[in-house]
Amino acid sequence: MAGRGRGRGRGQMTFNLEDVGIGRGDSLPPTTFKPSPLFPAMSVQPVPLQTGEEVEYMLALKQELRAATKNLPFYIRRAANKRDVDRYSDKYQSGEPKDSTIEWSPDWSRLPKELCIKVRKPQGKKPIPQVKRLKKPLVGKEEILMKLETLEKKEEAVNSEEEEDDEKKKTNQEEEQAEEEDYEEDFEEDTDYIMSYFDNGEEFGGDSDENMDEATY
Amino acid sequence: MTAQEVRLCGLLLQEHFGEVVERIGTHLLRGGAQNLRTIANETNTPLDLVKKSLCVLVQHGVCDFGSGRRGPGSPVEYRGNCERVLRILRYPRYIYTAKTLYGDTGELIVEEVLQRGHMTMSNTVKTVADRLTHNMEEGRSMEYSEVVSSFSKLVETHFLQRCPPVAETATAAPSATPATHRTPASVTPPTAESNPDCYKLPPVTLTGRGKRRRSSDDGEEPGGVKKAKMDSESCGDEGIYWQVNFERFHQHFRDQAIISAVASKLDQTSSEIVRTMLRMSEVTTTPTAAYTQPLSANEIFRSLPPNYSISRPILDQGGSLTGRSDLHRALANLARATLESVVQERFGSRSARIFRLLLRKRHLEQKQVEDFAMIPAKEAKDMLYTLLSENLVQLQEIPKTPDHAPSRTFYLYTVNQLPTARLLLQHCYKTVANLIERRLFETKENKRLLEKSQRIEAILASLQASGAEPEQLTEVEEMITAPERQQLEALRHHINKLDSTENQVDETIFLLESYIISTKSK
Numbered sequence A: 001m002a003g004r005g006r007g008r009g010r011g012q013m014t015f016n017l018e019d020v021g022i023g024r025g026d027s028l029p030p031t032t033f034k035p036s037p038l039f040p041a042m043s044v045q046p047v048p049l050q051t052g053e054e055v056e057y058m059l060a061l062k063q064e065l066r067a068a069t070k071n072l073p074f075y076i077r078r079a080a081n082k083r084d085v086d087r088y089s090d091k092y093q094s095g096e097p098k099d100s101t102i103e104w105s106p107d108w109s110r111l112p113k114e115l116c117i118k119v120r121k122p123q124g125k126k127p128i129p130q131v132k133r134l135k136k137p138l139v140g141k142e143e144i145l146m147k148l149e150t151l152e153k154k155e156e157a158v159n160s161e162e163e164e165d166d167e168k169k170k171t172n173q174e175e176e177q178a179e180e181e182d183y184e185e186d187f188e189e190d191t192d193y194i195m196s197y198f199d200n201g202e203e204f205g206g207d208s209d210e211n212m213d214e215a216t217y
Numbered sequence B: 001m002t003a004q005e006v007r008l009c010g011l012l013l014q015e016h017f018g019e020v021v022e023r024i025g026t027h028l029l030r031g032g033a034q035n036l037r038t039i040a041n042e043t044n045t046p047l048d049l050v051k052k053s054l055c056v057l058v059q060h061g062v063c064d065f066g067s068g069r070r071g072p073g074s075p076v077e078y079r080g081n082c083e084r085v086l087r088i089l090r091y092p093r094y095i096y097t098a099k100t101l102y103g104d105t106g107e108l109i110v111e112e113v114l115q116r117g118h119m120t121m122s123n124t125v126k127t128v129a130d131r132l133t134h135n136m137e138e139g140r141s142m143e144y145s146e147v148v149s150s151f152s153k154l155v156e157t158h159f160l161q162r163c164p165p166v167a168e169t170a171t172a173a174p175s176a177t178p179a180t181h182r183t184p185a186s187v188t189p190p191t192a193e194s195n196p197d198c199y200k201l202p203p204v205t206l207t208g209r210g211k212r213r214r215s216s217d218d219g220e221e222p223g224g225v226k227k228a229k230m231d232s233e234s235c236g237d238e239g240i241y242w243q244v245n246f247e248r249f250h251q252h253f254r255d256q257a258i259i260s261a262v263a264s265k266l267d268q269t270s271s272e273i274v275r276t277m278l279r280m281s282e283v284t285t286t287p288t289a290a291y292t293q294p295l296s297a298n299e300i301f302r303s304l305p306p307n308y309s310i311s312r313p314i315l316d317q318g319g320s321l322t323g324r325s326d327l328h329r330a331l332a333n334l335a336r337a338t339l340e341s342v343v344q345e346r347f348g349s350r351s352a353r354i355f356r357l358l359l360r361k362r363h364l365e366q367k368q369v370e371d372f373a374m375i376p377a378k379e380a381k382d383m384l385y386t387l388l389s390e391n392l393v394q395l396q397e398i399p400k401t402p403d404h405a406p407s408r409t410f411y412l413y414t415v416n417q418l419p420t421a422r423l424l425l426q427h428c429y430k431t432v433a434n435l436i437e438r439r440l441f442e443t444k445e446n447k448r449l450l451e452k453s454q455r456i457e458a459i460l461a462s463l464q465a466s467g468a469e470p471e472q473l474t475e476v477e478e479m480i481t482a483p484e485r486q487q488l489e490a491l492r493h494h495i496n497k498l499d500s501t502e503n504q505v506d507e508t509i510f511l512l513e514s515y516i517i518s519t520k521s522k
Helices: A053-071 A127-135 A140-155 A160-171 A177-190 A192-197 B003-017 B019-031 B036-043 B047-059 B082-116 B121-135 B144-156 B224-231 B246-265 B268-280 B297-303 B312-317 B327-347 B349-361 B366-373 B377-389 B417-445 B447-465 B470-477 B482-520
Strands: B063-066 B077-080 B160-162 B241-244 B394-399 B409-414
Touching: A053 B003, A053 B082, A053 B482, B003 B019, B003 B082, B003 B417, B019 B036, B019 B047, B019 B077, B019 B082, B036 B047, B047 B063, B047 B077, B082 B121, B082 B144, B082 B160, B082 B241, B082 B246, B082 B482, B121 B144, B144 B160, B246 B268, B246 B327, B246 B482, B327 B349, B327 B377, B327 B417, B327 B482, B349 B366, B349 B377, B366 B377, B366 B409, B417 B447, B417 B482, B447 B470, B447 B482
Parallel strands: none
Antiparallel strands: B063 B077, B160 B241, B394 B409
């Protein structure tokens, strides 16, 4: 009983179809199967733009303003991504700001204090480890252990591979940079014969490339 | 802040201040008041860049800051101001108006202040004098006093105003100042108008002339040290910053619109009368007043420009003896005219006829619409449904019986002016955003070509400056082939058209915004 009206004619609705305007026997427009086109054809053409001296002047003003704002210090560009290797040309080519200071000086009394950026100069970093070394000669167990190890190794016969491992551990810590330098100097001074003894494999296979007539096995 | 407004603000910020500021700005506009750390975390931007962007935004008045929600101890919170960003669209109009009113000097002053957000008077005067001197012939330079006089005229007519003093933020010691009684929770930032010295010029005399910047002297200024010393002299007006008073400009635009409407509807004489009345009440009317101050006919008569010799009877004929303009009504009429013309341009003149009919007759049944508009039934139905689907026309149900049976209900078509105006305003914002995006797309498509042409222009300029022969110049010019030239021309034409369209849509935006604001203040 519920489905009685279905399929016959157009179907029942709660309001009178004739009131809305679809009379008996009228054919409805075909149903749409896809969304309406992105740029539908316009039935009425738009009014042409205004022209005149005023309009031209304002147009020129707008374009000049746009170009000018790109050069003002208010235009903030993101710092360029660091490439994998620092290149020599970076020193001469980069136009972008290296540190994070603002290039114009606002009136700081009108801004909250937290917006003021203090620049940390990179030159300040170098004296820090030396100062730290003077002030804190024996800090922490790790440092003492490392020092004992280096002293031991200077006494014993030097094995190059162990030293390389130790060097790698030490390169991770900033404070040991100065010590590492000392360490490397000792390494180079005392070990004439060790240098020639150690063969890191660079020359391997170099001879065989020269004579390609003979077969290599 | 609607989605369309935020999108448009984002595009404007990006064009003028770069992507970083755009990201921070849209985040602020969408999210309400936030503090520094929240912004940095949610936008994944390094803290330094966030600080820089906030400085830029505060400098231009886009962002306000105040003490946090939890009282004076909590971190500072920042709020974005959507309207202020949308004003950027109107900068050319402001500058052009200043030019028509106060000449080149006024134009440059307004342009400088707009570009920098806010500036001190001495800075502005120096920069403008230098710019004007740069454009003058050799040997002549601009006196500071002329610039100062233009500046004072702008301030007297309220086009420039002092920046409001900054409210004490949370970093000030709360208990150390018992004299000033402040409620900590009220964070309404002080408006410019609340400062009684808003339009007072600082008591500073600036003497000097503009300096001509010669391109050959760039590296080797003999007075380099001296110049640096002169610039760092304080001119006595430190801390007094001036900004453009947008409301005053808007008042001016509104008056212009009313005058031109009167002129086209009535005649030239009436428009002159209205212009005089409006000008006389310029400075005394607040921007949101419904009526101008009543003026007696005598005053109007005396203030009319001298070449208009109108005898008194005609003046009396124009209205009662005391005349005043009903500004809200005028704005409503202008908005209505805008709506009608939009419907006309989009749907044709017959739909516009139906729309106008509904505006005047308020509620009509379908049958009545067909009869009054004198349009055949089928077409009238079609047009009504198109307008209904676009939301320009609404259906109002009036039930005859309590059970709202459809066969026993009146369905009346109606147009509500205010919601329709709001709808059109949002359409306008969307339109401008689309225009900007299309312009950016066109520029990006032809980036290679544009760069090439810029390089060639630079080469040409340098060759000409160093005195090259014509053959070399033609050789360089031929580096751009003819089809490329055509492409460039077409590109320039498109971009000009898009820019010009933005300006014109902005005029409509202004009218609709003024109308909506005027209804709010009732």
